[in-house]
Amino acid sequence: MPILTLSDIKGQVDKLYINTDRNSGLETEHTSHLHIDFAGIQGEAHSGLTYVSDSRIINIYPEPTEIKNSRQISIVSCEELAIIAHKMQIPHLPAHWLGANIATRGIEKLTHLPSSTRLVFSSGAVLTVDLENYPCHLVAKVIESNFPGKGKSFPIMAKHLRGIVCWVEKPGNIHVDDSIRLFLPPQR
Numbered sequence: 001m002p003i004l005t006l007s008d009i010k011g012q013v014d015k016l017y018i019n020t021d022r023n024s025g026l027e028t029e030h031t032s033h034l035h036i037d038f039a040g041i042q043g044e045a046h047s048g049l050t051y052v053s054d055s056r057i058i059n060i061y062p063e064p065t066e067i068k069n070s071r072q073i074s075i076v077s078c079e080e081l082a083i084i085a086h087k088m089q090i091p092h093l094p095a096h097w098l099g100a101n102i103a104t105r106g107i108e109k110l111t112h113l114p115s116s117t118r119l120v121f122s123s124g125a126v127l128t129v130d131l132e133n134y135p136c137h138l139v140a141k142v143i144e145s146n147f148p149g150k151g152k153s154f155p156i157m158a159k160h161l162r163g164i165v166c167w168v169e170k171p172g173n174i175h176v177d178d179s180i181r182l183f184l185p186p187q188r
Helices: 078-088 137-146 151-157
Strands: 005-018 029-031 033-037 050-052 066-068 073-077 102-105 118-121 126-132 164-170 172-175 179-184
Touching: 005 033, 005 172, 073 078, 078 102, 078 151, 137 151
Parallel strands: 073 102
Antiparallel strands: 005 029, 005 102, 005 179, 033 172, 050 066, 073 164, 118 126, 118 179, 126 164
16 A cells, blocks of 8 residues: 555646855756756755755754755745745745745645655656755845845744755656646654
């Protein structure tokens, strides 16, 4: 018996982004497609089978400790970005300001997807949800540079709306307008 259940929630890829140089900052650049392998997005600054631990998990690993990279790809929801922008009283909040790789539409509560959910893209690639991507001060700085006086509120206003981080379960390509099916793990 399969352990993952196909959800009736259907999403679609709205936009795709990549950051080829981590030293250039958090923001990502628009691209028409992503080629992903087991290390993540080819050519992306956050790709790799492993990464060095950071402040997010300092209570488990002292910095710097090499660990499995479960934060290969960052995904946000256009619907949740609109909610954050409304709460922050700014006209818009582009996904690339958050360092996102994929912006979806149709998955209104993307950030609430449970760990181990599979996102199956119509092009064949499959991503597995690791965790919620918590709001951080780096995004606040980007917002502040575009909307002075508004950036500091981002970590509070974006809590539980900031999106998710995923790792690659099945390599492939992801294109703008690909459909996304969700397979959910059992819930207690």
